[in-house]
Amino acid sequence: MIKSGGTDGRSLVSEKLNTAFVVVGGGLSGVCTAITAARKGVKVVLVQDRPVLGGNSSSEVRLWILGATSHMGNNNRWSREGGVIDEILVENTYRNKEGNPLLFDAILLDKVVAEPNITLLLNTAVYEVHKADQNKISSVKAFCSQNSIEYIITAPLFCDASGDGIVGFLAGAAFRMGAESKEEFGEKFAPSVEYGELLGHSLYFYSKDTGKPVKFVAPDFALKDITKEIPRFKSFNAKEYGCKLWWLEYGGRLDTVHDTEKIKWELWKVVYGVWDYIKNSGEFPEAETMTLEWVGTIPGKRESRRFEGDYMLRQQDVVSQHTHTDAVAFGGWSIDLHPADGVFSEKPGCNQWHSKGVYQIPYRCLYSKNIKNLFLAGRIISASHVAFASTRVMATAAHVGQAVGMAAFIASKHEVNPAVLLHKNFMDMLQKELLKSGQHIPGFELTDHEDLVQSAEISASSEYVLSELPMGILKDLDVSMAQMLPLVKGKVPQVVFHAESETHTTLEIELRVSGKSGNYTPDVVLEKQVLTIVPGRNCLSMEFAATLAEDAYAFMVLHKNPSVKIYHSEHRITGVLSVFNLVNKAVSNYGKQTPTEDIGVDEFEFWCPQRRPEGHNLAIKVEPGLSKFAAENIKTGVFRPTTEPNAWVASPVDQHPTLKLKWEKEQKISSIELFFDTDYDHPMETVLMGHPEDVMPFCVRDYQIKDGKGNVLWKAENNYQTKNVIVLEQPIYTDCITINLTHPSQNTPAALFSVKCYN
Incomplete structure (x- = not known):
């Protein structure tokens, strides 16, 4: 028994933690930051003010994770973010392809607690910052609401x-809220005069079909006249169970930090009012059995x-x-900017303008310009309001977090502050470590002299x-x-395909490329042809005069041409893809982007893949055949298709695909790393949206690694992850390694982006 009499006052139980790196914020960015640093041996304390990890992606909010892939609604091919965030998305798709948000919570917790170098503090909010001097943080003070x-x-x-x-604010780091004027950075999409309005908050709801009539009596605080108060109320799709109403947004004219509770109450009024309208207006009979x-x-x-770093990303960068x-x-x-009045605005819920490809994010945006030991990650990085409209999404924020985690490792190892890493030697080291981890940086390829495979x-x-x-x-x-084809410089090969028609007609063909190397916007027409189609089957041969x-x-x-049918193939090949001039209203894709005025964005067409089981390649014959899938590709230092497939792909008729690495003399090998194809074009939205498969069709499931004497060093079965790291129990000495793969299916040959060996 514990018994205590009255006193003048008491103090909280206090614990002091001394660590190498403190990450405040357990959203997706903070999680990836902490995991990246911890895996490099850095002791990390991860402080999260909520009971679960994931932030907006968690079961508390339930927003799907997206980034450069943009629901497959733009021209960014093979652009899913790599590294830790890729590992998380692939894991979730495997365990949770139906998109249950509770399961995603568990996956994030699993990933964090698996790292012995991370001390996780949930339900713990930072409220005070102590500084060693004006420009340096020494400690933070936080309170856990659950254990006092x-x-x-x-x-x-x-x-x-x-x-x-919160840390940057309390520490005195330079920050901004609202929109800059177009004069400050020369951004044409920025307003003429700076303003303080922001993007608002959103609140989701789920509905459930019970199979029998269910009544709903709205709470008194619910909004009463939805059609009057919300002039652009959209129709309710019962199949989506309410969970895609992201445009139930509010708060852009308030202080989105200090007025959050006020904004939440207004959103509760909206949500319960919307559900009252859906249930009781008679306009949605399909909702009668829903609760x-x-x-x-x-x-x-x-x-x-x-927050302000040494550089602010701007519209032109994007x-x-x-x-x-x-x-x-x-x-x-x-x-992607939204009207400040949110759901109460008569304007469209968002205004999305795409670029023709992905863009680089510089390290200078990822630390405070005046607090010298403070990194920035997530949506608070150094960017203008216009550029922020693109960088704010979670997969991008997580990708940035990984860069910060790796930078923290290098800064900790060399006992320097973040800005010092701009020195070329440190920056080369940072970029190399990121590329080794699987983090893609457009325009960069890994040069790894420690990798024995290179020799x-x-x-x-x-x-x-x-x-x-x-x-x-x-x-x-x-x-x-x-049909996207990886071609070599010079003459374009002959392509033969087949069509059927019931009438005489014509078929217009074009050969296009992108005007910028590494992009996948086919905005340059090299050649046009018009083919005659006759009734019945047509064998069509394309002879191109163009050269690359x-x-x-x-x-x-x-x-x-609706009068024509085209033969497609069921074969799917790494680095080979079909795209379509599709409409995807979810990301403001109407087949073509046509800016209405000079706002500094481009006009171009969208050519996007279809989700499986659709998205079949064109059935074609190519003469001469395209030899872009050589074994030497495993040395390229790029682990996804870019301007070429960058993969070794085995022949489908090869019953036992085998890769052999041979050295002139014995090598000491302690670890082996392999990068497989988990389809970087598939966005892998985490919640609400299901996926057609739990393992990507290109991923090698089973393989063996043997030494020069045929001894099995490693045997994998049912692999589904991108990066496999094999640490041998004891180093081996051998002059040869062989890797035996099994084809994923009869229609998809085995592929491998990279093999690395380290002593």
Whole structure:
């Protein structure tokens, strides 16, 4: 028994933690920051003010994770973010392809608690910052609401990934809220005069079909006249169970930090009012048997403070895809701004403007310009209001967090502050470590002198040559389509395909490429042809006079003709893709982006893949065949398709695909790393949206690694992850390694982006 008499007062139980790196904020960015640093041996304290991890992606808010892939609604091919965030998305798709948000919570917790170098503090809010001097943080003070413990956490390095920037704010870091004028950075999409309005918060709800009539009596606080108060109320799709109403948004004219509770109450009024209208207006008979299963209790925030680094990303960086020597991450979401009045505005819920490809994010945006030991991660990084409209999304924020985590490792190892890493030697080190981890940086490739594979002689039992994608499916050409082909510099090969028609007609064909190397917007027409189509089956041979100035993906475009059917193939090959001139209203894609005025964005067409089980390649024969899938590709230092597939792909008829690494003399090998194809073009939205498969069709499931004497070093079964790291129990000495792969399926040959060996 504990018994205590009255006193004048008591103090909280206090714990002091001394660590190498403090990450404040357990959203997706903070999680990826902490995991990245911890895996490099850095002791991390991760402080999260909520009971679960994930922020807007958690079960408390339930927003799907997206970034450069943009629901497959833009021209950013193979652009899903790599590294830790890729690992998380792939894991979630495997365990949770139906998109259950509770399961995603558990996956994030699993990933964090698996790292012994992370001390996780949930339900713990930072409320005080102590400084060693005017420009340096020495410790933060935080309080856990569940155990009534006060934590004082001391470290040489801090990262603010809190969303609202609580650490940066308390420390005195320079920040901004609202929009800059177009004169400050020359941004044409910025307003003529700066203003303080922001993007608002959103609150989701879930509904459930009970199979029998359910009544609903609205609470007194619910909004009463939805059609009058919300002039642009959209129809309710019962199949979506209410969970895609992201445009139930409010708060852009308030202080999105200090007025959050006020904003939440207004959103509760809206949500319960909307459900009352759906249930009781008679306009939605399909909702008669539905009940309100869940309503968010905290709103999902979009915008509050943005902190200033040594560089502020701006519209031109996004649209013109400026290059930076200190690039460490990339973005690719549209410039996505919302009306300040949110759901009460008569304007559309969002205004998305896409760029023609992904853009680099420089390291200078990821630390405070005046608090010298403070990193920035997530939506608070150094960006203008216009550029923030693209960088704010979670997959981009997570990708940035990984760069910060790796930077913290290097800064900790060398006992320097973040800005010092701009020195070329440190920056080269940072970029190299990020690339090794699987983090893609557009325009960069890994040069890794420690990798023994770089000095090995590479051979394979077979190498795929794209000479034919066999016929399998006949489809209407009711949407213009294009087959993307990885071509070499020089003459374009002959392409043969088949069509059927019931009438005489014509088919317009174009050969296109992108005007910018590394982009996948087919905005340059090299050649046009018109083919005559007769009734019945047509064997069509395309002889192109055009030549390519460099290795690149070319687009053989077949313009829509509802009178024509085209043969497609069921074969899917790493680095080979079909795209369609589709409409995707979810990301303001109407087939073509047409700015209405000079706002500094480009006009271009959208050519996007279809989600599986659709999205079949065109059935074609190519002469001469395309030899872009050689075994030597495993040395390229790029682990996804870019201007070429960058993968070794085995021949489909090779019954035992084998890769052999041979050295002139014995090598000491302690670890082996392999990068497989988990389809970087698939966005892998985490919640609300299901996926057609739990393992990507290109991913090698089973493989063996043997030494030169045939001893099995490693055997993998049912692999589904991108990066496999094999640490041998004891180092081996051998002059040869062989890797035996099994084809994922009869229609998809085995592929491998990279093999690395370290002593």
